[in-house]
Amino acid sequence: MPASELGQTQSDGARLPSFYSPRPEAHSSTSHSDGELEHADFSLSTGNHSAPETVAEDADGSDATQPTPAQASTPLTQPPPPSLLSPAFTPPATPGTSTPSGAGPAVPSSEPRGIPVDSSIPTGGCGTKHPRLLETLPEVECIVRARIPTTTGAEMFLHLYKNNVDNKEHLAIVFGGNIRSKSLDAVREGETEMDRLVRGAYTGRLYPGRTTSGLPETASDGQSGAAPPDYGPPLVRIHSECYTGETVWSARCDCGEQLDEAARLMSLPGNKAGGIIIYLRQEGRGIGLGEKLKAYNLQDLGSDTVEANLLLRHPADARSYGLATAMLLDLGQKEIRLLTNNPDKIRAVEGPHREIVVKERVAMVPLSWKGKGGFRTPEVEGYLKTKIEKMGHMLDLASLPR
Numbered sequence: 520m521p522a523s524e525l526g527q528t529q530s531d532g533a534r535l536p537s538f539y540s541p542r543p544e545a546h547s548s549t550s551h552s553d554g555e556l557e558h559a560d561f562s563l564s565t566g567n568h569s570a571p572e573t574v575a576e577d578a579d580g581s582d583a584t585q586p587t588p589a590q591a592s593t594p595l596t597q598p599p600p601p602s603l604l605s606p607a608f609t610p611p612a613t614p615g616t617s618t619p620s621g622a623g624p625a626v627p628s629s630e631p632r633g634i635p636v637d638s639s640i641p642t643g644g645c646g647t648k649h650p651r652l653l654e655t656l657p658e659v660e661c662i663v664r665a666r667i668p669t670t671t672g673a674e675m676f677l678h679l680y681k682n683n684v685d686n687k688e689h690l691a692i693v694f695g696g697n698i699r700s701k702s703l704d705a706v707r708e709g710e711t712e713m714d715r716l717v718r719g720a721y722t723g724r725l726y727p728g729r730t731t732s733g734l735p736e737t738a739s740d741g742q743s744g745a746a747p748p749d750y751g752p753p754l755v756r757i758h759s760e761c762y763t764g765e766t767v768w769s770a771r772c773d774c775g776e777q778l779d780e781a782a783r784l785m786s787l788p789g790n791k792a793g794g795i796i797i798y799l800r801q802e803g804r805g806i807g808l809g810e811k812l813k814a815y816n817l818q819d820l821g822s823d824t825v826e827a828n829l830l831l832r833h834p835a836d837a838r839s840y841g842l843a844t845a846m847l848l849d850l851g852q853k854e855i856r857l858l859t860n861n862p863d864k865i866r867a868v869e870g871p872h873r874e875i876v877v878k879e880r881v882a883m884v885p886l887s888w889k890g891k892g893g894f895r896t897p898e899v900e901g902y903l904k905t906k907i908e909k910m911g912h913m914l915d916l917a918s919l920p921r
């Protein structure tokens with residue numbers, strides 16, 4: 520579909536049937552209660568692979584000719600592109616929000632660029648909302664992990680967790696060999712070395728005939744061997760389950776693309792710090808697949824993604840991130856670089872007492888916005904537009920190619 524048609528469809532999609540509740544005004548995050556609009560979701564646009572007029576910044580920094588939004592505050596030899604950060608949340612001149620430039624440490628072109636954030640100050644690039652967090656983090660335990668060679672050639676370790684707040688199998692997808700789960704490695708009473716091998720509590724690699732796990736049987740903290748080199752905070756993505764976008768090729772949202780892109784960035788050879796995708800079973804922003812499908816029908820009837828949730832008597836975003844915080848702590852992470860456009864996620868994953876600190880935010884710009892593949896559909900553009908306008912997501916609609 521030509522870009523001009525997409526623009527037309529998008530504006531058409533902004534009209535609501537009269538029998539729905541009045542369309543909420545685009546607002547700042549402070550105009551809604553936390554429970555109401557903590558997070559939102561859109562869908563990506565597809566189909567049109569023509570080069571966009573405006574190329575958005577690439578998280579992997581490979582498009583070095585395009586300054587980042589936050590770099591707009593630094594001297595440039597050419598006009599900067601539109602900011603990728605919503606001014607309502609991160610004014611370009613605000614301390615703590617600028618993208619590292621030539622003045623800072625050199626960033627190898629293969630590594631994703633992060634924007635320093637500090638949730639402890641109002642101008643730290645994390646929005647103005649304060650998601651309600653439970654005082655106590657959930658208890659989590661990694662039950663098993665296994666090596667997964669992937670179709671891209673990258674290898675990861677899939678960690679399966681149980682917890683004390685729900686019965687779901689939440690997952691941590693771990694890239695890099697230095698990230699270990701304390702609860703997995705801890706010695707369990709009465710277990711044999713074979714038990715440990717089978718549940719993945721081993722060092723190095725398995726091979727036919729291996730009989731020992733390589734972990735000290737008496738280690739009280741479950742850790743083994745010398746400390747790995749310190750490569751700084753790993754890249755982390757907190758991802759919520761999306762069956763439609765990840766399994767049945769939905770072009771209503773960018774969830775599948777984001778999952779793929781997060782894995783790609785974490786697998787880059789330059790990313791020595793490794794990466795973790797915390798995969799939470801919070802389908803449909805926490806409302807479940809059945810309700811999400813109803814929401815899709817409401818969207819086809821004219822509602823946006825937030826309105827559809829509200830019409831179904833659900834919050835705009837019913838998710839929480841305490842499990843992600845607990846899983847990251849179990850994986851030994853106290854400082855992270857978070858791949859997200861969602862400012863609320865930053866505060867939420869840090870935990871009630873900032874048990875974890877997000878040092879940088881790495882923007883997730885849709886590939887089609889950067890002219891790097893991806894897809895465009897009217898649905899995904901509406902999805903992203905609603906995220907930006909109603910949920911405070913830090914993407915600049917102006918960088919959406921027309």
Ligand SMILES: Nc1nc2c(ncn2[C@@H]2O[C@H](COP(=O)(O)OP(=O)(O)OP(=O)(O)O)[C@@H](O)[C@H]2O)c(=O)[nH]1
Pocket residue numbers: 558559560561562757758759760761762771772774777801802803804805806811814815824828858859860861864883912
């Ligand atoms: N209710 C509802 N949920 C949706 C819809 N489209 C996608 N989702 C869900 O939205 C969630 C995707 O959100 P995420 O990708 O984790 O993150 P985000 O809060 O959008 O922010 P980012 O980190 O910037 O991507 C998944 O749980 C999807 O199933 C929709 O139209 N309605």
